[in-house]
Amino acid sequence: MTVVWIIVCSNIFKYLNMNPSRKQRRLEMTLKEEEKKAVLGVFEKYLTLWIAICIMIGLLLGRVFPDFGIFLDNLKFAQLSIPIGICLFFMMYPTVVGIRFRDVKNAVKKPKPLLLTIIANWAIAPAIMTLYANLLLQGNQDYIIGVILLGMSPCTAMVMWWIMLAKGDLAQGLINTAINALLMVLLYAPMAGFYIGVSGITVPWDLIAFSVTIFIALPVSLGALSRRLLINRKGEEWFNETYIESVRRISIIALLLTLIVMFSLKGDIILRDPILVAFLAAPNLLHYVTMIAITYSASWLSNWNYETSIDTTLIGSSSHFEVAIAVATTAFIKYPGAALATVIGPLMEVPLMLSLTKFGLWSKRYFPRNERKRE
Secondary structure: HHHHHHHHHHHHHHHOOOOOHHHHHHHHHHHHHHHHHHHHHHHOHHHHHHHHHHHHHHHHHHHHHHHHHHHHHHOOOOEEHHHHHHHHHHHHHHHHHHOOHHHHHHHHHOOHHHEEEEEEHHHHHHHHHHHHHHHHHOOOOOHHHHHHHHHHOOOOOOHHHHHHHHOOHHHHHHHHHHHHHHHHHHHHHHHHHHHHHOOOOOOOHHHHHHHHHHHHHHHHHHHHHHHHHHHHOHHHHHHHHHHHHHHHHHHHHHHHHHHHHHHHHHHHHHHHHHHHHHHHHHHHHHHHHHHHHHHHHHHHHHHOOHHHHHHEEEEEEEEEEHHHHHHOOOOOOOOHHHHHHHHHHHHHHHHHHHHHHHHHHHHHHOOOOOOOOOO
């Protein structure tokens, strides 16, 4: 007890003898930190509410002004929706601008998480989705095709934002996402042909290349460049405490705008035929739950830390809906229901991924499983 009092009194004495300017600087820093926490707290604490409100706004826009959704849907470049592409870019940049080159180098040295995401995305996910689609959508070939196309397209865009929100390892997530994007070029067509039973499927190379450029190459390049220039000019402390916090707010706004656009595109049919939406959502929901259970459990049993584990789970359970929609609308014109089935998936994915991030933060204390045996 005496020792504690000595330490406390010593700190008080140091503070009282601190020169006024130093006291003021410390007080100002404390006030700034509290102000940042308060502002970000409003965004992050009530993020679920903001997401729900934006989903409702999107649905109402699509229902009351269906021409608005049609107009947005026609704004495309290389089969990618321009409004969604812009929003996703502004979601991606804030997530990668803070990644340091040495973090990427360290992530490359950990091949096991990458291997698990590859197995999950290309060996387990297509088979699981095909099984659920055939069991739950019997006799509806259009919808089965669309659901399978969605189940075998690993996410390369929005997943980085979820990793940031879940406080995962962004460098590891970037490496895993980039590799899976490249594998999509090689594996998507033969895998889709195998599970759907159709040969000669045309893969939208332009869409995949454009997606990788917009959602990976461009944000990472701009992030590395702006990081270097701003740190050299303003200092690392300003960059970490001011700049990154500012662009994070932009990323949240971009997410909310993305939701409004996405739900307005199909708001009319969602509100007009909710039973059909639930019918198509069933295999997607089971697929998400199954993949989350497999990847999160495998990560925990492998004794990885939380950051690596949540990366693997998010990448192994999310989907690249743009590619699935493009293939459904070009290669399966004779099956109009396929395109609709691919659209329902991403509408479910947002609330599911948000729930997963919250669950991940709650379960963080259980990782790694055994600290002593951790690699």
